[in-house]
């Protein structure tokens with residue numbers, strides 16, 4: 001578990017040296033390759049950051065700030081690495097909630113990913129992109145009848161059911177359409193991943209899934225099997241949390257799921273052919289985070305499943321996983337312009353940028369940590385303890401809580417924040433009627449807007465006076 005990204009147990013201030021912040025890094029200009037996308041570098045002559053071959057100052061001029069930038073090659077490379085690491089005997093579902101647009105859905109399809117959607121909105125984006133419906137998985141603890149009808153009509157490959165109500169609803173919809181819908185059962189395996197309380201999802205007291213321990217999962221399986229004419233039960237699904245750094249939690253979850261598969265075989269005489277271990281693999285937001293390479297993670301997860309199945313005398317099910325952050329997070333950065341610099345003597349310097357909690361709510365919501373660098377130039381100035389804050393009317397409107405920036409940072413400078421590709425644009429809001437920034441994909445020296453900037457007209461068109 002990363003202390004830096006989600007200080008779950010001890011609060012951030014409790015795990016850092018006196019003063020509540022980490023020591024200044026040795027080099028404020030350096031872009032650590034574990035944190036920054038492959039295409040981020042500093043131009044040797046100007047000292048400005050270049051992004052996938054384009055001077056970041058040009059990107060700011062052309063698209064304005066704040067702007068989300070995605071290194072397209074880096075995104076595709078990570079997607080491919082997941083697909084290759086899991087191989088042909090497993091499926092990798094990209095979790096669209098981390099960030100989804102029509103272009104992204106197309107990249108995912110091209111790179112051989114499956115896609116996890118969890119609302120009608122995400123489904124609509126996938127369908128607009130022409131994503132093959134058979135490679136879609138549909139999640140959600142409260143899918144509406146309309147959403148389920150649309151998913152069944154579209155031919156969604158699997159629906160991960162999450163409540164008894166949903167099972168009955170879905171069976172009726174499939175019966176009406178005369179189809180047999182493939183479904184999985186989302187179970188809570190009772191594993192509490194070491195992550196922020198709000199995003200750990202497999203412990204018992206929460207809204208997602210059917211409890212294994214409490215018997216609800218067994219009841220869900222029995223109900224689905226009773227609807228066998230219209231529901232085809234393919235397997236069990238578990239998701240234990242997010243921003244997780246080791247496979248221990250997955251091991252326990254896999255053990256419990258496979259135990260359940262053995263009980264299902266005993267009680268119903270069927271061996272379910274699929275097993276999904278969900279997403280949740282962590283990324284490096286700061287130098288304190290050290291995620292394992294995906295090949296290593298894949299090897300471990302496959303080994304765990306094979307071992308547990310062998311022990312239970314079960315055939316190896318087809319494995320699937322659902323990474324979101326691990327594919328979409330690191331290739332994305334957010335570029336801001338500094339508006340004001342306010343030193344608070346004896347405390348720190350507040351640096352206000354032109355965005356904030358509306359484009360990145362994760363710091364306010366989870367105490368998440370980020371790495372920020374001066375982007376339009378290098379600087380040899382002394383490190384200055386700073387807090388990068390937004391422009392919202394809220395004191396918790398913090399982008400980077402403890403940032404070391406050069407003491408000569410001034411209004412008009414550009415700041416770039418790393419690893420914002422996941423759960424930033426997708427969780428963006430219009431708080432204070434601030435407009436959502438565009439998303440720009442950059443590849444081989446060329447930039448393309450994949451989601452345009454919102455305009456005041458967009459917002460005012462919703463307001464009927």
Ligand SMILES: Cc1ncc(COP(=O)(O)O)c(C=O)c1O
Pocket residue numbers: 095098116139201239241242243278279280281322323324325326422
């Ligand atoms: C069911 C499910 N699958 C996959 C994910 C993706 O998680 P992550 O982006 O941490 O990989 C989530 C979100 O946590 C989820 O709820």
Ligand SMILES: N[C@@H](CCCC[NH3+])C(=O)O
Pocket residue numbers: 097199201242243362422423
């Ligand atoms: N939104 C969370 C992850 C949520 C996972 C969804 N189940 C984050 O930013 O870290």
